[in-house]
Amino acid sequence: MTVGKLTSADLERLVLSQLEKSRPETMNLPGIGEDVAYIDFGENILVLSTDPITGATANAGAIAVHIACNDIAAGGGEPIAIMLTLLAPVDVTEDQIIEIVRQARTAAREQKVDIVGGHTEITSAVNRIVLSTTVIGRAIKVLTGPKIGDAIIMTKLIGLEGTAIIADDMPEMKDHLTEIEMKQAVAMGEQLSVIKESQIALKYDVHAMHDITEGGLIGALSEIVFHKDYGVEFEYEQLKIAPVTQKIADYYQIDPLHLISSGSLLISLPPDQADQLVDSLQEAGITAAIIGRYTEKAGARMIKDDIVIPVEPKKGDELYRVIS
The missing domain is CATH 3.30.1330.10 (PurM-like, N-terminal domain)
Incomplete structure (x- = not known):
């Protein structure tokens, strides 16, 4: 099998399909x-x-x-x-x-x-x-999942955790990156907590939040809409990728959109509140942008140069291609 998390389909087939609820205290069973x-x-x-x-x-x-x-x-x-x-x-x-x-x-x-x-x-x-x-x-609040039409806000940068791990763990990065770039990459490891932004978001009518972990942005969005009656569209131009992350990605020929990004949070809420939440996050020193929305059409899609591109998660995070 491929190194990394099971694919959503395999997780459903091999694990989740076997689980059942037996106690009244249990509010939800595991899901993709x-x-x-x-x-x-x-x-x-x-x-x-x-x-x-x-x-x-x-x-x-x-x-x-x-x-x-x-x-x-x-x-x-x-x-x-x-x-x-x-x-x-x-x-x-x-x-x-x-x-x-x-x-x-x-x-x-x-x-x-x-x-x-x-x-x-x-x-x-x-x-x-x-x-x-x-x-x-x-x-504090039980979140029940995104609603069709919700705006999607992403905080911080694409590939935060992956950038920090690769810079810390791969010896060749000391030669490939400048001293300043190395410091920038390693410092991303100090931005891995999403507690501050989640607390700010909970002051709004948030429907769902999701930490972008293994599988990166595309993996996270694909998980959220897996086997759901709604889908997601996001705009590539709204994503924030640090130059040092792109330099590392180019060196290893990996896609930062599939790179583990703990520290970045996806927030789903009514579109009429999205701009205000972005302002609140930025006032608190947290980079944030509206990157897309949840749609009636199922599946995950990226809009790049006005072209709509269907996207799917890879088998395994890009990080494992680097460290394995």
Whole structure:
């Protein structure tokens, strides 16, 4: 099988089709493009999410915390506590474990969440460090999904996380990028949290939010509309791709629209509120733009040079073509 997340079709066929609801507290079952679970305890609704980190090494502890907390925030929740599992190969050093935990602790402090448990194990089952993070949060608003006609706002830049990981982990980048470009690329790893923008967005009539993770922008939009009775169109000219990201993409001959982009958030809301939300985000120092809309026609499409182009996710994130 291809390295990376299962395709939406394979995930549906192999995993999701086997799951069923048996408890009244469970508000939703897993679905394509749905990254959180809501559990109704009466006075409070619990929101849960889990994420692995398999593609990064240099700053894996911090990335593990930010990515999992992002799912809670994008699901309309406030992250509260984290369970962190660390599986390490037999050649790991004590200093590596200490550094990963230090990174995770620092990121958790920044996000105002506590690491309350987990599991740490040395195992021959992996050949590099694997982290898995489960986050527990409190729902502020249960988001039910995009509506036809909604505007789509994207925050920050295309390929944020992928750019930072490649710059950090690939030795040849020290020769390919200038010193300034290297600093710009690595600094993107400091923009991986979407908690601030999600909190701003929740002040509006937001219908859905989605953190752009593995598979990049096209993967995220394709997941959202997979097997739905609505589709999505976005405008290429409205996307923001940093020059250093494009330079890295050109070097490895990869497409930044399929590159993991944690730290960028897709927000769905009524079009008459979109401009105001963009203004609010920019006033808070967060780059944002209206990139498209949800449509009656199913599927995902990109508009480039006035040409409508159907788009589909690739099998595996572009990051794996670089690091594998």
